[in-house]
Amino acid sequence: MLLKTILNKIEKFSSFVYTKDEMKGKGTNREIIVTIEARKNSKGRCSVCKKKRPTYDTGRYPRLYSYVPLWGIEVYFSYKLRRVCCKQHGVITEYVPWARGKERYTMTYKIFLASWAKRLSWQETARVFGTSWDTVFNCIKWVVDYGLETRVLKGIATIGIDEIQVFKGHKYLTMVYQLDAGIKRLLWCGKDRTENTLRTFFTYLGERGSSEIKYICTDMWKPYMQVIRERAPQALNVLDRFHIMKKFNEAIDEIRRGESNESKEQKKKLTHSRWVLLKNEENLTEHQVEKLNELLKSKLQSIKAYLLRNDFQKFWGYILRSSAEKFLKSWCKRTRRTRIEPMKKVGKMLEKNKELILNWFTIEPRLSSGAVEAMNNKAKLTMRKAYGFRTEKHLKYALYHTMGDLPWPKTTHRFNC
Ligand SMILES: [Zn+2]
Helix, strand or coil: CCHHHHHHHHCCCCCEEEEEEEEECCHHHCEEEEEEEECCCCCEEECCCCCEECEEEECCCCEEEEEEEECCEEEEEEECCEEEEECCCEEEEEECCCCCCCCCECHHHHHHHHHHHHHCCHHHHHHHCCCCHHHHHHHHHHHHHHHHHHCCCCCCCEEEEEEEEECCCCEEEEEEEEEECCEEEEEEEEECCCHHHHHHHHHHHHHHHHHHCCEEEECCCHHHHHHHHHHCCCCEEEECHHHHHHHHHHHHHHHHHHHHHHCHHHHHHHCCCHHHHHCCHHHCCHHHHHHHHHHHCCCCHHHHHHHHHHHHHHHHHCCCHHHHHHHHHHHHHHHHHCCCHHHHHHHHHHHHCHHHHHHHHHCCCCCCCCHHHHHHHHHHHHHHHCCCCCCHHHHHHHHHHHHCCCCCCCCCCCCCC
């Protein structure tokens, strides 16, 4: 089967024909050139208005466009561009359906590279397909821009807002996720974690979109809570489980550090105990389980705090808000009676934010407990995988690319990648 025949099946352009396919070069320098010609007597389209216009002239030399490689051999489309005479736009280069503007890459190849860049790091993608990091980025930028322009932002009922630390030092991106059943995606990300950052998001979503939001999960970051009241007053603000349990862990860590500094004996008992106390029991290694059993026999405050935290996990299992509230009250009362200051502080925090925490039991349908956390982990993984990010702009594109669940430009053939 000729290459032309395959291309006619998977990538047919009306008004253009594949006239020749040939292999040039030797050894590792081989390349396949597929010549395209305009159909006889066909008119070219103006690259601005896309209207058919009479030909002004035809380029003397063909332009080459990279296509998806075949058996490791580079493939190019070769075409002599025409210029057309447009009433509105003057003498202008014609529009071709396989590429945009002056680009040397076919759209199919751009989509192909962008798909691979979801699986591999950008660097690896560039290496495997013999191209540059910048080219890979440009392909991603193109599919992401297309996706952001064409995606639908209607009927978003549940969102989660969180900040992630980026690059080195105290730099943050505010992340806004959609957390509805069936669709979890990154909606928006913006620099810093100020009131203005979040205002920019609500402006982007528009008044109508903002008014459709029913639930917003956040941590206890005041600037966010302020803007939510201002821009989406109808939405129920929920403090999410992940951030609350984080406060427990911070308290346990503080107690453990304090105790291990008190005496040599306690220090010995508490060595290698950090993760034993912070991890969920089902995630402990065999060795850590042994350590835990040993610690449980002690009368350390760290262990008391650990048990208090484990007990609090029950809270999330309640179905009824009223039962959860009752439990919360009794837990706080018990904790007040202990002498473990950091835990008492957690109790105070819970009481102070009681309403926002109990809103968790009002969300319909119920959120999975780790919804925000899971999205954050995905974001961190994306950042780790792509260590080549030089700027915030690149990072944002990477995040939208992997987490945005964006619509892709349409193609007649989908390569398996
Ligand atoms: Zn025109």
